[in-house]
Amino acid sequence: MLPRQKARLQEQLLLWGYPPHIVENMEVWSLLSHYNYELKKREQQMLAEQDSEYETTTLETEVEKPKQQYKGVKVPYRW
Numbered sequence: 001m002l003p004r005q006k007a008r009l010q011e012q013l014l015l016w017g018y019p020p021h022i023v024e025n026m027e028v029w030s031l032l033s034h035y036n037y038e039l040k041k042r043e044q045q046m047l048a049e050q051d052s053e054y055e056t057t058t059l060e061t062e063v064e065k066p067k068q069q070y071k072g073v074k075v076p077y078r079w
Contacts (some may be wrong), residue, residue, distance in 0.1 A: 002030050002070050 008032045013023050016038050026034070 006031065013038070 006028060010023050013034060014020060018034070023031075025078070
Protein backbone atom coordinates (compact mmCIF):
# COMPACT_ATOMS: atom_id res chain seq x y z
CA MET A 1 0.00 0.00 0.00
CA LEU A 2 1.27 3.43 -0.88
CA PRO A 3 1.96 5.87 1.96
CA ARG A 4 -0.62 8.33 0.62
CA GLN A 5 -3.28 5.61 0.58
CA LYS A 6 -2.46 4.70 4.16
CA ALA A 7 -2.60 8.38 5.16
CA ARG A 8 -5.97 8.79 3.44
CA LEU A 9 -7.43 5.81 5.31
CA GLN A 10 -6.04 7.12 8.60
CA GLU A 11 -7.53 10.57 7.98
CA GLN A 12 -10.93 9.10 7.15
CA LEU A 13 -10.96 6.91 10.26
CA LEU A 14 -10.04 9.94 12.37
CA LEU A 15 -12.94 11.88 10.82
CA TRP A 16 -15.26 9.01 11.68
CA GLY A 17 -14.28 9.24 15.35
CA TYR A 18 -11.52 6.70 15.86
CA PRO A 19 -8.96 7.72 18.52
CA PRO A 20 -5.73 9.09 16.97
CA HIS A 21 -3.38 6.98 19.10
CA ILE A 22 -5.12 3.79 17.93
CA VAL A 23 -5.25 4.77 14.25
CA GLU A 24 -1.56 5.70 14.14
CA ASN A 25 -0.52 2.31 15.52
CA MET A 26 -2.76 0.21 13.23
CA GLU A 27 -1.26 -2.17 10.71
CA VAL A 28 -2.31 -1.85 7.07
CA TRP A 29 -4.64 -4.84 7.16
CA SER A 30 -6.29 -3.46 10.29
CA LEU A 31 -6.79 -0.06 8.66
CA LEU A 32 -8.45 -1.71 5.67
CA SER A 33 -10.63 -3.86 7.88
CA HIS A 34 -11.87 -0.95 10.00
CA TYR A 35 -12.38 1.25 6.93
CA ASN A 36 -14.46 -1.44 5.19
CA TYR A 37 -16.50 -2.03 8.36
CA GLU A 38 -17.31 1.68 8.66
CA LEU A 39 -18.30 1.90 4.99
CA LYS A 40 -20.71 -1.02 5.37
CA LYS A 41 -22.13 0.41 8.59
CA ARG A 42 -22.75 3.80 6.98
CA GLU A 43 -24.33 2.20 3.91
CA GLN A 44 -26.74 0.23 6.10
CA GLN A 45 -27.62 3.39 8.04
CA MET A 46 -28.40 5.21 4.80
CA LEU A 47 -30.58 2.34 3.61
CA ALA A 48 -32.41 2.28 6.94
CA GLU A 49 -33.06 6.03 6.70
CA GLN A 50 -34.40 5.63 3.17
CA ASP A 51 -36.67 2.80 4.32
CA SER A 52 -38.00 4.87 7.22
CA GLU A 53 -38.69 7.80 4.86
CA TYR A 54 -40.53 5.44 2.52
CA GLU A 55 -42.61 4.00 5.38
CA THR A 56 -43.62 7.44 6.63
CA THR A 57 -44.67 8.61 3.17
CA THR A 58 -46.74 5.48 2.59
CA LEU A 59 -48.42 5.80 5.97
CA GLU A 60 -49.34 9.42 5.38
CA THR A 61 -51.24 8.70 2.16
CA GLU A 62 -54.88 7.89 2.67
CA VAL A 63 -56.42 4.85 1.07
CA GLU A 64 -59.80 5.42 -0.49
CA LYS A 65 -62.34 2.95 0.78
CA PRO A 66 -64.94 1.63 -1.63
CA LYS A 67 -68.37 3.24 -1.35
CA GLN A 68 -70.12 -0.10 -1.18
CA GLN A 69 -68.82 -3.24 0.32
CA TYR A 70 -68.77 -6.27 -1.97
CA LYS A 71 -71.63 -8.60 -1.08
CA GLY A 72 -70.95 -11.42 -3.49
CA VAL A 73 -72.72 -12.60 -6.62
CA LYS A 74 -76.50 -12.68 -6.52
CA VAL A 75 -77.79 -16.04 -7.70
CA PRO A 76 -81.47 -16.92 -8.11
CA TYR A 77 -82.76 -19.14 -5.33
CA ARG A 78 -83.25 -22.77 -6.33
CA TRP A 79 -85.12 -25.57 -4.60
